Amino acid sequence: ASARDQVQVAGSSTVLPYASIVAEAFGENFDFPTPVVESGGSSAGLKRFCEGVGENTIDVANASRKIKDKEIAACAEAGVTDIIEVRIGYDGIVFASQLNGPAFTAFEPADIFNALAEKVLKDGEIVANPYTQWADFNADLPAADIMAFIPGTKHGTREVFEEKVLLAGCEATGAMEAMVASGMSEDDAEGACMAVRTDGKSVDIDGDYTETLASIDANPNGIGVFGLAFYENNTDKLKTATMSGVEATTESIASGDYPVSRPLYFYIKKAHIGVIPGLKEYAEFFISDDMAGPDGPLAEYGLVSDPELAATQAAVAAEETMQ
Amino acid sequence: MNDMRIVRKDVDMNDTKISAKGVQVYYGDTHAIKDVDVEIKDKTVTAFIGPSGCGKSTFLRCLNRMNDTIDICRVEGKIELDGEDIYDKRVDPVQLRAKVGMVFQKPNPFPKSIYDNIAYGPRIHGLAKNKADLDEIVEKSLRRGAIWDEVKDRLHAPGTGLSGGQQQRLCIARAVATEPEVLLMDEPCSALDPIATLQVEELIDELRENFSVVIVTHSMQQAARVSQKTAFFHLGNLVEYGDTEQIFTNPKDERTESYITGRIG
Amino acid sequence: MNDMRIVRKDVDMNDTKISAKGVQVYYGDTHAIKDVDVEIKDKTVTAFIGPSGCGKSTFLRCLNRMNDTIDICRVEGKIELDGEDIYDKRVDPVQLRAKVGMVFQKPNPFPKSIYDNIAYGPRIHGLAKNKADLDEIVEKSLRRGAIWDEVKDRLHAPGTGLSGGQQQRLCIARAVATEPEVLLMDEPCSALDPIATLQVEELIDELRENFSVVIVTHSMQQAARVSQKTAFFHLGNLVEYGDTEQIFTNPKDERTESYITGRIG
C-alpha cells in the first residue's frame, strides 16, 4: 500500500459544511492536497476515529457533541490515546415556520412543552397531552393545529432540544413538580418530561434539515427545528420565533443569551501529527481567525463563533491533548 | 401383418365442412403453400399425404389459424368452415380452435400432471359440471387415446415424464377431450406401436361418425386404412385430391403415382 | 409398395461392441428396465422393438449415459463398450458420447442455423481442418441425412424453422456428422415419408459397414428391413433377443409372437 498523503476527516454531518469550507480553502492556499471530509454522523466518525492509529484510520473526527468517556476508553483500548479536542464554535437551534404561515413569533419553552410533551399539567393534573391547537394553552399563540417536525432520536440536536427546551418547559409549567409530587423519582420525572407525544402531532425527522424544510413546505401549520445556518440560507421561506424573548442570531448565541445551542468539535489524533502531511496545518487553519473568526467565512455561513477562540488556537498550536 | 387391408365402411359423404380456396402461405419469403383448393367433407376422414416438407403441417395449421402464432407466417386465400370465412375479422380464433381441434406433430404435453393435461380443455370450455364429471371425461378421453391402462395409476405424475409414444397418445386424448367438430391430427401415430396405432385408428373411425377428421400421415397404409378422402401435397402444391380408393388405386397425376409407389420423396 | 421385403446382406457378425448385463433402470420408484442382458454386435444393426412405454428409449439412453442428465433416473448393472465398463468412475461420459452418438425420439435441433447445427459436432471434435473441410462435412452429412436438397439454399436459416420431418433428418445428419462408432437412433423415421425413410435406411445400411447401429422402431417392416439383430422389449423386460430373421419368422416367446402378429401393444 502506498502512503496516504491527504488528511482524512470523518464524522458529524452538522460539522461537515464548516469542515468542507475549510478544506476547500485549505486546498486552495496550501501545497497539501485537499483533505477528504466524510460525513456519516458523529458516532460513526468517532467509531472510526477510535479504530486505532495508522494510515488506514482517519486523522480527524468531527462531532456535534463532546466525545463520551466510554468512547475515550474504547479509543484508548485501540491505542488511540493522545486526542486533541478542538471546539470550533456553536450551532444555534431555531424554531422556524412557513414565512406566510400562522404567526409563530415568540415561544417560551413552556409552549413547546405543552404542545409536544406526552404528558402535561392541566388543571393541576398530569394528563395525556390534550391540546390540539397552540391557542388551547396559550391564547397569545395562533389558533393553528399543532404540527411539529423535530429531529429524530439519532440526532444530537434532539438531545439539546429535550434538555434545553422540553425539560425547561416542564419545569416552567410546574409539570415536573407535579410529577415528583405524584411519587415519581426525579430521574423518572425527567424522563417523562422529555417524552414526546406520539399521536402524530409531533413528527420525528430522521433525515436532514432539507427534509424538515420539505415537510414544512407541505404543511403550513408546521413548526420545524433547524440549525441556524440552515435557516439563514432559507430566509426566503422561513421565519423564526424568539425563544424566551431572545431572537436567534450569531451574536445572541455567542453571548449565551439565546438558550438553545450546542458546541461543535473536532478531534485530532496527536499521533498522526507529523506523519500525515498537513494535518496540523489543517487544524490550525480551521480555527484561524481568517476562517473561524466572527467575520470569517464560517461565521458568514452560520457558525456561531467561539468567544474563546484564541485559547483554542493556542491549545492546538501546543498540541494539548485531553487528559 | 395386416397393413395392406384397406378398411372401407359405408360413409355418407355429406356436406362440405371446410372449404379452402386459393390458399397461399408464406414464411417470410418462402412460399410454402401454393394456391391450394380443397373441400373437406363432414363426417369424413381426410388424409394429407406427401413427402416431408411439402407443406402438410403448414396447411393443416391454416385450418384452425394456428399459423397466427408464427410471426413470419402469412396466409392468403379463403378458408371457410361451415360456409363462414375463418379469416374474417369477426371470427374469434379461440372459438374456431375450440371447434377445430389439433394434435401437433411433436407431442407437447403441458408441464402439468397427466390429469390436468386432459382436464385443461374441458375446464376452459366448461364441459364438466363438477369434479366427478371431469374425472369421467378424463378417464373417457384417456381410454379413447388408448393410454388409460398405462397411466391410470399415475394420473398425477407429470405428463412430461411419459415415453414418446405415451406423450403422443396423451396429446390425442387431450384433443379429443374438448370434443371438437373437426379434429386435425398431424402424424398422430408416428411414435406408436402397431397395436396403439390400431387403437388410434379405431378412435378416428369412431370420431368420424359425428365429426370430421383430417390426418397427416406418412404411412400410405394408414391413409388407406382410415381415410375416405386423400389429398396429396408436393412442394407446396395440392397435386391431387379425391377418394382414397381412387388415389391409391388409380392416381390421376403421375407425381401421385410416383409417390405412392415410392419413387419420389 | 415394397415394405415386406426383408433386406439381407452378408454380414460378418463380429465381436460384441456393447454388452449389457443385469441392467436395471429406475425413475424414482418406477422400475422401468428390469434386469436386461444384451450383447450388441459390431458392424451390425440392432433393432429394439416393443410396445410404446416398454422402455426402449430408456434402455437406449443407458448405452451412452444420457440418463445421467435425468435427476431421478438410476441405472444399475453393467454396460461395457469394447469391454470397458462405461459406468466406471474413470470413464469420461463425453468421450463415451462422442463414440456412441444419439438421435433422439423428439427432434431437438439447436436454435441455431442449419449449418451450425451440423457443424457443431465436427467443430468440438476437431473433425475439420478448415472452413472448406467443414463445409464439406456439413454437405456430406446433410446428404447422408437425405435433406441436402431441401435445405441447401437456406443453410443459414434457423434449424427450428424446419418441418417436423426435416428436423428429424437434420438431427440424423447432425449425429452422423460426428462419425460415432455406435449410433443410437430412437425412431429416426417416425416423421418421414417412405422415400425419406428409405434413404435413411440406406444410410443405416451404409453405416453398418463400419459401425454399429441401434435403432428403435415401431415399424416391424423397418426392423425386418434394416436390422440383423432384434430385441423385443415388453414392460421393461427384454423378452427376446436374437437374429432378426429368427425373431420375425420363429419367435420363441409367445409375447413376441403376439406383438409381431399385432395382438399385444
Place this chain on the structure above:
Amino acid sequence: MSDFTADNGPTNGTAKTSLFTQTARTKRRNAAETRFKVYGIGAIALGLFFLVALLFSIVANGIPAFKQTFVTIPVELTEAKLDKNGNRDPADLAKVTTFGYKPLVTSALIVALKEQGIEIPFAKEKDVEDILSSSVAAQVRDTVLANPDLIGQTVDFRLLASSRVDGYFKGRVTRESLVRDKNLDAEHLDVADAMVDAGLMKTSFNPAFIFGSDASESRPEQAGIGVSMIGSFFMMIVVLFLALPIGVAASIYLEEFAPQNKWTDLIEVNISNLAAVPSIVFGILGLAVFIQFAHLPQSAPLVGGLVLTLMTLPTIIISTRASLKAVPPSIRDAALGVGASKMQSVFHHVLPLAMPGILTGTIIGLAQALGETAPLLLIGMVGFIASNMPDGITAGFLSPNSAMPAQIYEWAKRADPAYYERAWGGIIILLVFLMTMNIIAVILRRRFERRW
C-alpha cells in the same frame, strides 16, 4: 379461475353455432381476455406514466443547473499586492493567500462598475463583492500562480457570480425573498441588472457543472458533478468486470454443475438472502474487510466498486439462474448427444439462450449499484471529497473520490437552495449515464432474444 362453470353447462358439440356469433361463454371468456390485455396495457401505461412523471419533475427541477451566471471584468494584478519582493519566486507568490486576492477582485469589480457608470448603492462600496462568488479569489490566484508573468498586467477574467445572483436570473431569487436574507440585498440585484445591460454579466451554459468537481457549502455556483462521475465510472468498471463474470460463473456452477444436495440448497437460499441484506450492511462488511483488513485506501472507488460488487452479485445470480433454468433440457440433451462435454453444452448452447435474462439482471444490478449511497457512507465516499480529477487510471481507482448518487445525496442535504437545483441536475446526468450504460446492454440483449 374456477375450474367449472355450472351455470350454462356444455356448449360445445351440441348445437351448431356460427363462428361469427359468440356464445355466451365465449363472450365471457373474450371479455376476460380483453380485460387481461387491458390490465397488461394498463400496467405498462402505469409504469410509463410513473416514469414520465418522475422524469418530468427531474428535468423541470434540474435543467437550470446547467446554466450559470458569469461576470466578465478586467482585473489589475497589482505587483505591490501580489509580489512584494518583485522576484516572482513561486514560494513567495504562494504566500499571498486567497484572502489577499479577494480585495483585488473586489476593487476590480468596483472599477468596472464605475467605468460603465453603474451606481453602487451601498454605504460600503466593498459590499458589492457579494455579487461575485467567493471562489473568484482562488480562480485569480490559480491563474497568477500558473503564470506569474501576468503580474502587473490587467487581465480579463470570466468570474462566477454568486449563487443568489445566479438564482435571480433563474427566477429562484426575488427582491422580496432577499428582504430577510443577510447574504445579499435587493440593491445587488439592481447592480446585477445594470451589469447585464452593460454586458458585464451573462447567464450561459455551464460545462463546469458537468465536468467540474464538488465545492464547499458556501459556493454552490462552483460545484460540478464531473469528478464524482469519474468516481462512479471507475466503480462501475469494477462492478461490471467483477460482478458479471463472478455472478454468471456462480450461477452456472450452481445451476449446471453443483450436485443437487443440501449444500447447494444452502448456497441457493444464501444467495437469495444476500439480496435482502440492507445495503448499508455491505458497507459495514466493506469497511471491515477491504479497509481494515486488506488495508486498501479509504474513500477509493476501488473499494466502493468491490462493495457494490458484493451487493450486486445476488441480483445477477438470481436472474442468471432463473434464465438458465428456463432453457429447455432438450437443448442440453442435443449437445450432450453429439458428444459435447457438459461444459461445452453450457457455454455453447445454454448460456447464449440465457443471455437475455443475464443481461436484464446486469442492467438492474448495475442500475442499483449506480444509484446506491448507503454502503458508500461507511467506506468514506460520502461527504466533501473529490476536488480534483484523478490523474491516470491507477489514481482513478485508488485516489479518494465520491460517486454520483453520494454527491447528489450530499447536495440535496445542503442548506443553500442553489444546491437543490444542482442535485436535480446531477440526477439528470446520473440518468443519462445510466441510460448510456443500459443502451449497450439492451442492444446486446435484443441480439440474443429468440423464441424457439
Place this chain on the structure above:
Amino acid sequence: MPVLWLFILVLALGLIGFVLGRARALKDAQGDIRLLHSLPSYYGSNVLLATLIPGFAVLVLWLIVQPMVIHGQVAGMIPERGLSDYGSLNLAMSDVRRVAEGLDIAVEQGALSAEQARDIRTEFTDIRGRLGEVGVALGSNVQPYVLQAAQKYRAMNATGHWLMSAAVIAAAIAGFAIAYMRTGKDMRARNSVERVILILLLSAASIAILTTIGIVLSLIFNTIEFFKLYPATDFFFGTTWSPSFGGGSELGILPLFWGTFYVSIIALIVAVPIGLFAAVYLSEYAGPKVRAIAKPLLEVLAGIPTIVYGLFALLTVGPLLMSIFGQDGGLGWMQGGRSVMTAGLVMGVMLIPFVSSLSDDIINAVPQAMRDGSLGLGATKSETVKQVVLPAALPGIVGAILLAASRAIGETMIVVLGAGAAAKLDLNPFEAMTTVTTRIVSQLTGDADFSSPEALVAFALGMTLFVITLALNIFALYIVRKYREQYD
C-alpha cells in the same frame, strides 16, 4: 512499474505456451486433429493455464508476504525512542514508507541520483525540503533512524523485487515446461482445462458464501456486545421502540418488523401485479417494437436514485394521499403525508422493473410448443398465459418477486422520506411507521455514543433481519420446489 511488467511477461509466456502447446499436440498427432483426444486449442489452453496459474499464484503470494517480511525487518531498526516519538510502531512505519516512496520519486524525477538516495544523511541534507520539492509532503522533519530505515526499506524492496521476478518467472516456466512435456495426443487436455474452469466456477459460487460469512462476522461481535448491554427478551418481544440519549431506551424490534413487513407488502402489492401484467403483455401481446422500447424504459425506473423516489414520496405522493385520505378529503384516516402507504406505493413503482423485466425474460423462454398446445385446444391467450405459461415460468417469476421483496426489505431512503420515523404497531396503513433497515442506518450514523446499546442495536437489527429473511427464503425455496413444472 515492475509488477505490471512481470504480469505482462507471465501473460506473454502463457500465450507462447498456448501456441507451442497447441503445435506440439498437433505435431504429435501428425497434424491429424482426429487423433487428438481434445481440440488443439485445449492443449494450448492447458499450457497457458499451467503457466499462468503458478506464475500468478507466486506473484500474489509474494506481494502479500514480502511487505510483511520487510515490515518485520525494518521495524527492528526503529529504536525505542521512535516509538515514543511516533506513539506507535505503525505510524513510524508509515513515515518510513513515505520517506522511502519520496526517495523513489526523487530518483525517478532526477532530483537525486540513485547513490545519493542510498547514502544521504539527515545530518547533511534537509530531506523534508528536498522531498517537498519533488512534491512529496512529509508531516515533520525526518529523523535519522527513519531515513536509515527507509533506505533499508528501499534496498530490501529492490532485492525483494528481483527475487520475486525470478521466482515468478521460474514458477511460470516450470508450469509451462511440465505442461508442455506432458502434451501429447492422448493427453486429456479438455478434461484438465475444464477442471480448472470448474474450479473457477466453484470459487465464484463460494464468494457468495464468503460474503455471507463476512457479513455474519462483521455483525456478530457487536451484536453480542449489544445483548450484553440490553436484554434479548426485551429486544425480541418489546413492542416499543424509543431510543434516547440519556439511556433507558426501549429497543423492541417488533414495531420495526411490523413496519418492514407492512411497507414491503404494500410495495409488492403494487409492484407484483403491475410488473407481472407488464411482463405478460410485453412477452405475449406486444409487438417487437413496443417491447423493444417499453422494456428498457421500464428498467429506467430501477435506476432512478432512491433519493428521488423519496422526494417524490414526500413532496408529491404524500400530499396527494393527504388530500384524499386526510382530514381535507373528509376521511381523516391520515395524519400526515408520511405513511406506510406513501412509502409502499412509491417503493412499489421502483420495484416494477424487477418483476417485469426478469419475468418477461423467463416467460419468453417458455417454448412456443407449450403455447401452441394450449391455443390448439381453443384456449384464449390469457388462459394460455395463466394456466400454461406462468406455471411453467414459475421458478423464475418467484425468483424475480423474491428479488423485489428483498429490495423492498433493504430499501432505506424511500422509507426515511416517505414513511416517517415513527415506530408503531398499528394496522392503519396511513400511519407513519418505520422499518428495520432505516433504523439500522440511523442508529449507525446517529449521534449516540458508539458503544451504547442505542448504536450497537444497529448490528443486532441487521443480524436479526438476516436470520428472518433467511427463514423466508427457505420457505420460498420449498414452495418453488413444490410447484415447479418442468417443461420439455
